[in-house]
Amino acid sequence: MPKISIIGSGNVATHLAKALKSKGIEIVEIWSRDGNKAEVLAHQAGAERAEFIRTMKSVDLMIIAIADDAISAASHFLEEDQLAVHTSGSVSLEALGPGRRGVFYPLQTFSKDKEVDFSHVPICLEARFKDDEVILKEVADILSDGAQMVNSDQRKYIHLAAVFACNFTNQMFSIAEDILKGQGLKLDLLLPLIEETTEKIKTISPRQAQTGPARRGDMHVLNSHLDLLNDNPDLRSLYGDLSERILKNNDNL
Amino acid sequence: MPKISIIGSGNVATHLAKALKSKGIEIVEIWSRDGNKAEVLAHQAGAERAEFIRTMKSVDLMIIAIADDAISAASHFLEEDQLAVHTSGSVSLEALGPGRRGVFYPLQTFSKDKEVDFSHVPICLEARFKDDEVILKEVADILSDGAQMVNSDQRKYIHLAAVFACNFTNQMFSIAEDILKGQGLKLDLLLPLIEETTEKIKTISPRQAQTGPARRGDMHVLNSHLDLLNDNPDLRSLYGDLSERILKNNDNL
Numbered sequence: 001m002p003k004i005s006i007i008g009s010g011n012v013a014t015h016l017a018k019a020l021k022s023k024g025i026e027i028v029e030i031w032s033r034d035g036n037k038a039e040v041l042a043h044q045a046g047a048e049r050a051e052f053i054r055t056m057k058s059v060d061l062m063i064i065a066i067a068d069d070a071i072s073a074a075s076h077f078l079e080e081d082q083l084a085v086h087t088s089g090s091v092s093l094e095a096l097g098p099g100r101r102g103v104f105y106p107l108q109t110f111s112k113d114k115e116v117d118f119s120h121v122p123i124c125l126e127a128r129f130k131d132d133e134v135i136l137k138e139v140a141d142i143l144s145d146g147a148q149m150v151n152s153d154q155r156k157y158i159h160l161a162a163v164f165a166c167n168f169t170n171q172m173f174s175i176a177e178d179i180l181k182g183q184g185l186k187l188d189l190l191l192p193l194i195e196e197t198t199e200k201i202k203t204i205s206p207r208q209a210q211t212g213p214a215r216r217g218d219m220h221v222l223n224s225h226l227d228l229l230n231d232n233p234d235l236r237s238l239y240g241d242l243s244e245r246i247l248k249n250n251d252n253l
Numbered sequence: 254m255p256k257i258s259i260i261g262s263g264n265v266a267t268h269l270a271k272a273l274k275s276k277g278i279e280i281v282e283i284w285s286r287d288g289n290k291a292e293v294l295a296h297q298a299g300a301e302r303a304e305f306i307r308t309m310k311s312v313d314l315m316i317i318a319i320a321d322d323a324i325s326a327a328s329h330f331l332e333e334d335q336l337a338v339h340t341s342g343s344v345s346l347e348a349l350g351p352g353r354r355g356v357f358y359p360l361q362t363f364s365k366d367k368e369v370d371f372s373h374v375p376i377c378l379e380a381r382f383k384d385d386e387v388i389l390k391e392v393a394d395i396l397s398d399g400a401q402m403v404n405s406d407q408r409k410y411i412h413l414a415a416v417f418a419c420n421f422t423n424q425m426f427s428i429a430e431d432i433l434k435g436q437g438l439k440l441d442l443l444l445p446l447i448e449e450t451t452e453k454i455k456t457i458s459p460r461q462a463q464t465g466p467a468r469r470g471d472m473h474v475l476n477s478h479l480d481l482l483n484d485n486p487d488l489r490s491l492y493g494d495l496s497e498r499i500l501k502n503n504d505n506l
Contacts, residue, residue, distance in 0.1 A: 068474065069473065107445070108449055109446060109450055109464045110464070111453060111457065111461070114457065114462075116449065146445065156477070156481060157433065157435065157436045157481065158433065158436070158438065159474075160482075161432040161433050162443060164492075165447050166443075166447065167463065167466075167468065168495045169426070170450055170453075171495055172421050173417075173462075174458075174463065174502070176418035177414075177459055180411065180414050183406075183410045185410075187418075189411065192361060192373050192399065194419065194422070196361055196362055200364060201426050201444075201447070202444065203367065204366065204367065205427075206429075207430075209362075209367075209426075210420065210423050210427065211364065211420060212362075213420075220321065220343075221321065225413050228413055234494075241494070245491075249427070
């Protein structure tokens with residue numbers, strides 16, 4: 001089994017450490033800017049807490065799971081012959097500087113208090129050297145059946161698509177919750193609908209799955225919804241823009 | 254068991270007819286503007302095809318599941334003492350005219366080729382008379398454990414919230430699919446992420462569940478995503494607006 005150390009103690013670092021440990025992979029050291037958090041995570045992962053990045057022991061794979069803008073600096077503290085990867089959707093491989101560097105980007109949303117099952121998480125892998133690709137693939141395959149090689153350019157677009165499919169989708173849920181709250185109702189009411197919306201696109205494309213007043217071209221309902229949003233100009237304009245998109249797509253069906 | 258007839262042969266009518274029949278409820282007649290579709294659905298539901306609305310037999314409940322703008326006219330063909338409901342999120346009870354009228358709004362998205370399990374679908378009920386509320390509740394309870402009384406005003410906002418949570422969410426999936434297609438990639442890649450996004454809000458609120466570059470206030474990633482969308486001004490502006498909303502919410506956390 002490969003030996004791994006982790007730089008970082010945030011959501012991604014924590015979920016990865018737990019998942020790797022649960023698969024029997026040895027986590028050697030954990031370093032974090034926040035010494036206390038490193039201590040806690042090291043304890044959970046059965047690892048040592050590292051005092052400095054530059055003195056971390058040599059391992060099969062060093063995972064840098066920290067804020068995007070700190071990745072480059074952390075990487076430069078590591079030897080060029082230490083295989084090191086970052087876990088970000090939006091940072092290029094080049095940002096890691098020279099040497100045995102790569103990317104290990106789990107395409108998933110991680111929240112502090114929500115366990116994540118890695119077994120089907122797509123892990124987007126990239127490495128500068130072919131030999132290192134093999135190592136990354138080996139580690140990723142232990143965690144998930146969704147590991148695949150993806151270049152930096154594709155990864156940028158995957159990350160962009162993920163923002164729409166996950167972050168902006170969640171924002172839609174948040175807006176729906178606010179609207180219901182105004183009526184003394186809870187988001188629970190919409191959970192079966194939300195579940196079905198997600199379920200559908202497993203078997204038919206989102207374009208085919210599109211329903212609702214804009215899809216039907218029902219201007220009467222669209223206008224009455226815009227009226228309901230008169231007190232909230234931002235939301236009204238968002239409703240208008242999204243309906244416009246759907247109306248336009250109707251023309252191309 | 255109550256006897257039911259259905260006016261309509263579209264998605265809602267079809268899914269309701271199948272669900273009612275599967276629960277052992279007798280569907281007496283089906284009427285549709287499109288005689289052939291009425292014939293097909295009547296056959297599936299073990300019902301008769303009705304030639305005219307005004308000569309349909311008296312039943313315990315008449316369900317009008319047709320386009321919003323045709324509901325009022327259909328209702329006026331029915332006797333005032335025939336309990337009749339529409340299934341729309343956005344049409345008022347009053348639009349049905351005088352007499353024993355009500356609303357039976359299943360809060361779900363129905364597509365032609367996708368079976369729907371009604372057992373947890375919230376069914377929003379409203380009736381002009383207390384006695385009829387009892388009948389609607391009885392029928393709805395046979396189909397689902399999610400039936401509840403909801404007034405016309407609440408229903409309008411529920412429908413609006415549903416447009417955000419379902420129709421606009423699906424539009425986000427559609428956009429994500431387009432972005433991935435441009436890279437020769439498939440939406441499948443995002444399905445685990447989408448599933449987790451939906452799964453999360455069962456246990457934490459969307460506000461807590463929000464992740465992504467806008468949530469982190471990561472202007473570097475936001476700007477690089479906007480750059481990727483330079484060729485698509487509409488999408489660029491949508492990305493900007495949604496990120497803006499999330500950034501604003503950050504201030505209130």
